[in-house]
Amino acid sequence: MSEHTVTITDNKTGKQLELPVRQSTQGPCAVDIGRFYREMGFFTYDPGFLSTASCQSALTYLDGEQGMLMYRGYPIEQLAERSNFLEVAYMMLNSELPDRQQLDEFTDIITCHSMLNETLNRLFNGFHHDAHPMAIMVGVVGSLSAFYHDSTDINNLDHREIAAHRLIAKMPTIAAASYKHSIGEPQVYPDNSLSYTGNLLHMMFSVPCENYEVDPIAEKALDLIFILHMDHEQNASTSTVRLAGSSHANPFACIASGIAALWGPAHGGANEAVLNMLNEIGDVSNVPRFIARAKDKSDSFRLMGFGHRVYKNYDPRARIIREMCHEVLAKLGDGNDPLFELALRLEEIALNDEYFIARKLYPNVDFYSGLIYRALGIPANMFTVMFAIARTVGWVAQWQEMIGEDNQRIGRPRQLYVGPIRRDYVEISQR
Numbered sequence: 001m002s003e004h005t006v007t008i009t010d011n012k013t014g015k016q017l018e019l020p021v022r023q024s025t026q027g028p029c030a031v032d033i034g035r036f037y038r039e040m041g042f043f044t045y046d047p048g049f050l051s052t053a054s055c056q057s058a059l060t061y062l063d064g065e066q067g068m069l070m071y072r073g074y075p076i077e078q079l080a081e082r083s084n085f086l087e088v089a090y091m092m093l094n095s096e097l098p099d100r101q102q103l104d105e106f107t108d109i110i111t112c113h114s115m116l117n118e119t120l121n122r123l124f125n126g127f128h129h130d131a132h133p134m135a136i137m138v139g140v141v142g143s144l145s146a147f148y149h150d151s152t153d154i155n156n157l158d159h160r161e162i163a164a165h166r167l168i169a170k171m172p173t174i175a176a177a178s179y180k181h182s183i184g185e186p187q188v189y190p191d192n193s194l195s196y197t198g199n200l201l202h203m204m205f206s207v208p209c210e211n212y213e214v215d216p217i218a219e220k221a222l223d224l225i226f227i228l229h230m231d232h233e234q235n236a237s238t239s240t241v242r243l244a245g246s247s248h249a250n251p252f253a254c255i256a257s258g259i260a261a262l263w264g265p266a267h268g269g270a271n272e273a274v275l276n277m278l279n280e281i282g283d284v285s286n287v288p289r290f291i292a293r294a295k296d297k298s299d300s301f302r303l304m305g306f307g308h309r310v311y312k313n314y315d316p317r318a319r320i321i322r323e324m325c326h327e328v329l330a331k332l333g334d335g336n337d338p339l340f341e342l343a344l345r346l347e348e349i350a351l352n353d354e355y356f357i358a359r360k361l362y363p364n365v366d367f368y369s370g371l372i373y374r375a376l377g378i379p380a381n382m383f384t385v386m387f388a389i390a391r392t393v394g395w396v397a398q399w400q401e402m403i404g405e406d407n408q409r410i411g412r413p414r415q416l417y418v419g420p421i422r423r424d425y426v427e428i429s430q431r
């Protein structure tokens, strides 16, 4: 069968260019425009990358129209129901689900890398007492390369693997230490007898003067939420990690750049913004006013937790978390959380409003996740930190995939220049 190509024609000069189409295994193919500027003298223009594939990847597949999400071909619904966070993390890093021995070895490695260098532990005290935990996490993760020199050579496969394991293992410890600092309580060291999420809960909520028992419902709920947040194709923070990695920056610096990008309320910061919004709405009687604000172009207010660049159907992760909300709230709380009731009513009203229907705006992963975090006793300023813990696996897997490519090159987009044309300097006495 002849090669699949598309032909571009410049209607001013009649010049034509035939471009090859790269085939996908699922979803849209991609026109390879690598030669476009050299042959046609134009750049392509796509701010926000609505139609642009920045790379090829075998990790995660989304179908925005179908509301479908798969990690290395496994549907998110099956992984959420039958797997666990470290097993899915292994699969993302190694392409295949582990056997029992591989999973046990991987779990041991991650568990044994959970402690922080003791000098690094003192870094947390350098932050102001009311520093946002995300600000602390960005700073501490970026500083890891100052402590772990034996895993910063990106050309060394062993270094890349150790750095990946250290980042996945230490994120819960850094997150918990960020939280403890923000509430003025002493840091709690990891307990290697606990699970990944059990250890996180232990480090966040135990205190030296009392015994602490991990609640298995909270432990399982966090494990499930972390699976759902693990990776999501070339989202803003993952693209940031890839771009930083393309300059051959060390892996700790790359992940710190991803954390910074995730923090924005248009991205991972939305879960905290959703809870703030629900508190601001307060009562279902106020919903129509906020829906009107969300539709008013002169008002910067957006309905946080709604809309998505790719999903033009219900975010499959939101569907899973929404169902989980009922279960967790019923088991952990009185089951009648007024904010959850308000969220359900807000969703119902929005999904029947022509503005949201026309724009295919559905709840996304951030709309319900904060309600579960709140039920687990996690404060709103830690919600995006939770997201960052889970997404570290995706960032690391995407970074490893990028840095391991044979033809890996530095990412360096061009621009459509619309500034002043050439002009000469004028002495200040002449201005």
Ligand code: SDX
Pocket: 048, 231, 232, 234, 235, 236, 265, 266, 267, 268, 270, 294, 295, 301, 302, 303, 304, 305, 306, 307, 308, 309, 310, 359, 361, 364, 365, 366
């Ligand atoms: C995440 O990319 C990923 O995969 C991200 C993520 C991941 O796992 O990594 O899924 C995690 O970041 C989820 C998204 C969390 N953010 C929010 O919930 C913030 C609220 N959502 C919006 O800011 C917005 O929907 C975005 C940023 C998520 C998507 O922005 P787009 O694709 O650029 O959409 P857009 O701004 O072009 O919106 C299209 C239209 C516009 O109206 P018109 O100009 O066509 O009249 O829809 C409107 C927008 O005004 N719109 C909204 C809206 N989201 C879009 N109107 C009201 N409320 C909203 N939330």
